[in-house]
Amino acid sequence: MKGTYDVIGAGEGIAGLFASVLLAARGLSCLWVDASPQRPGTTLPEDTPLLLTEAFYQEILVPVLSRVDKRLAGTLDVEHGLSADWVEAEDLAHERSCRAGTTPAAAGRGVSGYVPLLRRSLTRPGRYLRRLGGRHATRDVRGQDPCAASSPPGTGLAGRYRGEVSALGMCALAHGAVKTALESCLARARGGLVRSPGAAILTRDGAVLGMPLEDVVHVGHSYLTEDPPGETPHHGFYLYGRCRAPLDMLPPGMGDLLVIPPPVEMRSPLVLKVNRHTPDPSISIFTRAHAEEGLASFTEAVSWASGMVVKRVSRVLPFLAAAMQTFEAVNPLQGGTVRPWFRFSDDVHPPSLFGARRYISPLERMYALDRDKYACLGDDGDFFWGICIANAVLRDLGRSDLITAG
Numbered sequence: 001m002k003g004t005y006d007v008i009g010a011g012e013g014i015a016g017l018f019a020s021v022l023l024a025a026r027g028l029s030c031l032w033v034d035a036s037p038q039r040p041g042t043t044l045p046e047d048t049p050l051l052l053t054e055a056f057y058q059e060i061l062v063p064v065l066s067r068v069d070k071r072l073a074g075t076l077d078v079e080h081g082l083s084a085d086w087v088e089a090e091d092l093a094h095e096r097s098c099r100a101g102t103t104p105a106a107a108g109r110g111v112s113g114y115v116p117l118l119r120r121s122l123t124r125p126g127r128y129l130r131r132l133g134g135r136h137a138t139r140d141v142r143g144q145d146p147c148a149a150s151s152p153p154g155t156g157l158a159g160r161y162r163g164e165v166s167a168l169g170m171c172a173l174a175h176g177a178v179k180t181a182l183e184s185c186l187a188r189a190r191g192g193l194v195r196s197p198g199a200a201i202l203t204r205d206g207a208v209l210g211m212p213l214e215d216v217v218h219v220g221h222s223y224l225t226e227d228p229p230g231e232t233p234h235h236g237f238y239l240y241g242r243c244r245a246p247l248d249m250l251p252p253g254m255g256d257l258l259v260i261p262p263p264v265e266m267r268s269p270l271v272l273k274v275n276r277h278t279p280d281p282s283i284s285i286f287t288r289a290h291a292e293e294g295l296a297s298f299t300e301a302v303s304w305a306s307g308m309v310v311k312r313v314s315r316v317l318p319f320l321a322a323a324m325q326t327f328e329a330v331n332p333l334q335g336g337t338v339r340p341w342f343r344f345s346d347d348v349h350p351p352s353l354f355g356a357r358r359y360i361s362p363l364e365r366m367y368a369l370d371r372d373k374y375a376c377l378g379d380d381g382d383f384f385w386g387i388c389i390a391n392a393v394l395r396d397l398g399r400s401d402l403i404t405a406g
Helices: 014-025 054-068 104-121 157-168 173-189 298-314 358-359 380-396
Strands: 004-011 030-034 049-053 078-082 084-085 097-099 170-174 192-195 203-204 207-213 216-225 236-244 257-259 271-274 282-290 366-368
Touching: 004 207, 014 030, 014 054, 014 173, 030 207, 049 054, 049 084, 049 157, 049 271, 049 380, 054 104, 054 170, 054 380, 084 157, 084 298, 097 203, 104 157, 104 203, 104 380, 157 173, 170 173, 173 192, 216 380, 257 298, 271 298, 282 298, 358 366, 366 380
Parallel strands: 004 030, 004 216, 030 192, 084 257, 216 366
Antiparallel strands: 049 170, 078 170, 084 097, 203 207, 207 216, 236 282, 257 271, 271 282
């Protein structure tokens, strides 16, 4: 492995890996360092769903993938035609659940606003960033985006558009399959991939020094990081988990995507995705958990949140009570603190009029992949922000071959 690259990135999420793939396809030498822990129970299960709006997948992601590698989109096992049920009753056996209640007019408005906004923002992300927060903020996620559990309240017009457009259909990609496909694409483009749990880019006195790996500091012209300096303190963590769920325990007619209102002790809804098309059928569960006052540590907070999820699902969907006894949550901690990709902050605001550049590049030659910047877009955001960051690097290198979906 050589010691000098055009681009070096490190993290656990899809955004940085995708940016590295896009840049390698443009001929840059790229090294992606997968910083995920290798211990069982610390990384997302292979079948963890990435829930995308059909509009984003068809109108933006597929065109971008086809320009990178025509084989790439075909390697993703996409589950189409998903729509969310918002569980209203304490017992789904009484069938008192409803479709997310976005009106056709609102959904159409969302499409006309959402896709054009994101398309224009791929090369000019300030357009998107200026629509974070503001007068369009709302705390009511009911009837809007079934994956609003990933989004902090008050994330503005972009989040509202996504909520509206999600009512027109969603699709799911398995996280493990996406990661494997992107890693293979990176290898074909002669990019480097290293697995180094907890790896982080080295900085000192506001300057980037490089990426230390096995006692060697690797140097790049540009750096991608999920843990940029000087970011807003986080207020909680994303909680992922799954339980085994034999299909015969599910009632007839149950959809594959459910949203459960949070219990009074929590603030974000629970999203359940049934994974039917695997040798070992399961249910993936996702929510955001705050580090509530009175808990002694993040370790205690993770245990508390996991228990609340089991209790809530078992109460609202009693036919899953036995399955929930097999629920295993992904441990988002390392060294007693939340790992960067799993953190969230409730204080998400648009940059100042002239601050978009620092929002994207907090230090010279460093580009920010922290999740708060795109959480309001749900899993669409991982791919969207990866494209934005790749274009930011290309623009700073004076390149004109920016990545678009047009």
